[in-house]
Amino acid sequence: MAQSLAGLASARVRRILRFFPESSQAEREELRATARKLLDTHGEKVLTGLRPAERVMWYLASEGRAEDLVEVVRGQRRDPGGFLVTGARRPRLVLPGLRGLALPERITALERRDLPVTAQLTSVEWRGGDLVWGGYAFVANLPRPSGRIGRFAVLKHGKTGRLIKLRLRRTRNEQATVASGQALHCYDQTGFEVVVSARRLRELAGRGGGQWFLHIGIPGPGGIHTSRVRQRDAGTAGHNQVRHLADGSRLVVGFTKDAVSITVQQPPAEVESCTVVDGELLLVARARSGAEVPAAVNITQGDTGLDSPLTPLSGPSGSADAFRRYRAVFSLDRLTANDPSGIRTRPFTVTLKEAGGQDREALLAEGFTTGRHGLAPGRELAVHRDERGRLMLATRPVRPIVDTMTVTAAGELVIEGTYPGEEAAGKKVILRHGVRLEEKEVPVELADGRFTVRVEPEAAPQVDGPALPLCPGRWYLFFRDADAWDKSGDIPVTLRPEQVGELPLHFSGPQRAGWQQGAGGQPRAFTVDRREFDRIFIEPERLLGPDEHGAYRQRILREEYFQEQRKLPLRDAVLYLSLGGKQFSDSPRFVYEELVRRGVEVEHIWTQDAGLPEMPAQARVAAWGSRAWYEALARSRYVVVNTVIGDWFVTRPGQRAVQTWHGTPLKKIGADLLGSPKSSPAYIASLPHSYRQFDFVVSPNAYTTEIMSRAYCIEGGMFESGYPRNDVFYAPDRAERAARVRERLGLPEGKKVVLYAPTWREDQRHASKLYKLDLQIDLAAAQAELGGDHVLLFRKHPKVHGSVPGAGRGFVWDVTRYPDIADLYLVADVLITDYSSALFDFAHSDKPMLFFTYDLEHYRDTLRGLYFDFTTRAPGPLLKTSEQLVKALRDIDAVETEYKEKYARFKKDFCEPGDGLATARVVDRMLADGPHATAPADG
Secondary structure: OOOOHHHHOOHHHHHHHHOHHHOOHHHHHHHHHHHHHHHHHHOHHHHOOOOHHHHHHHHHHHHOOHHHHHHHHHHHHHOOOOOEEEOOOOOEEEOOOOOOOOOOHHHHEOOHHHOOEEEEEEEEEEEOOEEEEEEEEEEOOEOOOOOOOOOEEEEEEOOOOOEEEEEEEEEOOHHHHHHHOOOOOOOHHHEEEEEEOHHHHHHHHHOOOEEEEEEEEEEEOOEEEEEEOEOOOOOOOOOOEEEEOOOOOEEEEEEEOOEEEEEEEOOOEEEEEEEEEOOEEEEEEEEEOOOOOOOEEEEEEOOEEEEEEOEEOOHHHOOOOOEEEEEEEEEHHHHOOOOOOOOOOEEEEEEEEOOOOOEEEOEEOOOOOOEEEEOOOOEEEEEEEOOOOEEEEEEEEOOOEEEEEEEOOOOOEEEEEEOOHHHHOOEEEEEEEOOOOOEEEEOEEEEOOEEEEEEOOOOEOOOOOOOEOOOOOOEEEEEEEOOOOOHHHOEEOEEOHHHHHHOOEEEEOOOOOOEEOOOOOOOOEEEEEEEOOOEEEEEEOOOOOOOOOOHHHHHHHHHHHHHHHHOOOOEEEEEEEOHHHOOOOHHHHHHHHHHHHHOOOOEEEEEEOOOOOOOOOOOEEEEOOOHHHHHHHHHEEEEEEOOOOOOOOOOOOOOEEEEOOOOOOOEOOHHHHOOOOOOOHHHHHHHHHHHHOOOEEEOOOHHHHHHHHHHOOOOOOEEOOOOHHHHHHOOOOHHHHHHHHHHHHOOOOOOEEEEEOOOOOOOOEOOOOOEEOOOOOOHHHHHHHHOOOEEEEEOOOOOEEOOOOOEOOOOEEEOOOOOOHHHHHHHOOEEEEOOOOHHHHHHHHOOOEEEEOOOHHHHHHHHOOEOOOHHHHOOOOEEOOHHHHHHHHHOHHHHHHHOHHHHHHHHHHHOOOOOOOHHHHHHHHHHOOOOOOOOOOOO
């Protein structure tokens, strides 16, 4: 295939196109000349490989139509890849809001590849003997099929291509619109339900072995668009299911190469049982009368294989049915020789060998029972099965196996199962998030070889810190040695294979006080489901309701519902937003507490996002992006935030919006990053409007006022009041507050408290695009040296995800989910940080700081850049290694003495004003000249 124009252009030119509205005249001319030259050299075939909207942009660039290109680029930023389609027989692209844009037909003409089909399975169920597939299917940018022909479904044979038409019923499926990821079209009506009747399934079996794939057809411009339906990664739409028929056929309803299929199998022999008896593995196979009987069974592990002939089984073991039975016997000692220790799983491949030497899969008979047999301490032989009904053997660490799941009337999930007592002794149970890697230790009861785990999804305990609700995402269960340092030895909790069909399990938690989510304020729903056949997970539902979730519905809420609410009278309410709704913390928290202390008669509404932070009982809670939140944002008389809201937000007459912000800049920000590889000219261009939203922007000091005014293009004045959050260092009750924090965390008396609060690294990302925990401290060595008289509180940055090794063992405390770092400052005797703004806040305390700047040159010169020479102005030593850090902690008194003068200069430069009255000043200004105005505070 010919290379596309975008592939031929340089990275610089592609960047000019990406940020064309913000580009200079010289850059625009460079783009035009490059695009024109490439088209003249290679011809317009270089446009064909581009997506439709991208094709338009490159064409406009080559023609020098700058004004049109600006509008197209801005439109694509709002909804990447989104467009309208016109023309029934010869489909053409129309860009929303730009119907008058003059473009040649060769640019707007749409081919099949420009209109890809998404066909997604979401559920598989059995209704009696009928198979029912549920899902959604749509053509990109075509929310509705056109013409008189409706959608249809067929089964297509993988080899012959033969088609069997199926009954398809259209349904509503909001998941389609959410999954589309775009904001232009609503695909709710693209759901489907396809029924394959029991009679049809018997017909498929009667046709003999083979594989049939499910296809969906959708009428649209230019004809019928078809696609195979693809699977999900979990649940009933992500796993194969085996169905045995009366004639001995078996149907595997599931997936091949991500496509939904029905595989018809007619095995001549099946494995009926596999057990361990007197040191031998006894495998019993059965064959129907007249069927060819395999000659032997082969078990292979790596390059080593064991064979055993299948010999007829006679006597009392036989059954009076249509089957003949045979057995194969293997020495357990030979089979498990050289079995590794530890947590490694060692799988075996089992096949049935025919007389001619051909291998067949060891398929399981209906009613086969799995089991396990103990080997050396900590190891077992698992007689298992996979989702396609094949025999699986493996030696592995002894696993906890779930066999019972119930839900109490109070919404508590009770999970029970078997785990031999000698293996379970001394272990704890960890609930770990599959993406965030956040961990919670949940209670477990062990007795008589069984375990019982109780999970309160709305109040799950943390390893360190308060019990909090489970945030959205998948939570997996593990057993871990109580004294384990990290997760490397975790044993996963799995489901008994015979019970996988009992999932999904749906249940509801209790109603949460003060919670008003968009889904009508009902208790949150939870699901227990599975991945990788038998790995169970608990998944809370998303916080937003069906009419709120996804880019499309968020656009409708912003453009329609929010605007309608703005026409209604203002209410005496304050809406708070701290770090995107992920915390009840920071300066918005202190403003809230000051308003409560003064008794100002307003309703308090706190924004809460997926992190589900702890919230004050006296406030109402609204999920970010819910209808309740948009209503509060439109009608609250006061809005207090420490991050930006969105460029669509504009305050209304009579409404006060306060931006408290959340840091003193050491690393470069905003427009000061312009020209660096990671800068976004579009973001920088949006800054003036973003800060016009606010009546005033709070600054902690003169240094920040100068930088923020320039870097964030703040046109109005800044209020140099000091950060309300730093009043905590001057509060008269700070000692009592610190004592309450120590008690809440359970910190041991008499030990020095070290708080470690690093920032994130932009170049350290997970595949999920979340930032990795860049852990460079040797925590085990630190515990060995300091554990007797120190504790280390580890506070990850909100953008960083990863479990903290050693947490929960007495030295390392993971306090990431503690509501507010300000409380942790009070109990800390020493702060370790790097380039985080925490250093400017903690300087108010006069307590020593250490700077673990192991990557200073890279961070300063390549990654982000710093505003001043940190090597000369830092109020503490810059340390490169974990050994240096531990030594400095042991000699902290000497460090404090050495840096006393630098610390004083630093505090003078960055901690004024620092009198404990910042919150009062901010609240006075927020309320000034309004219905809740009070006499200004002194100072």
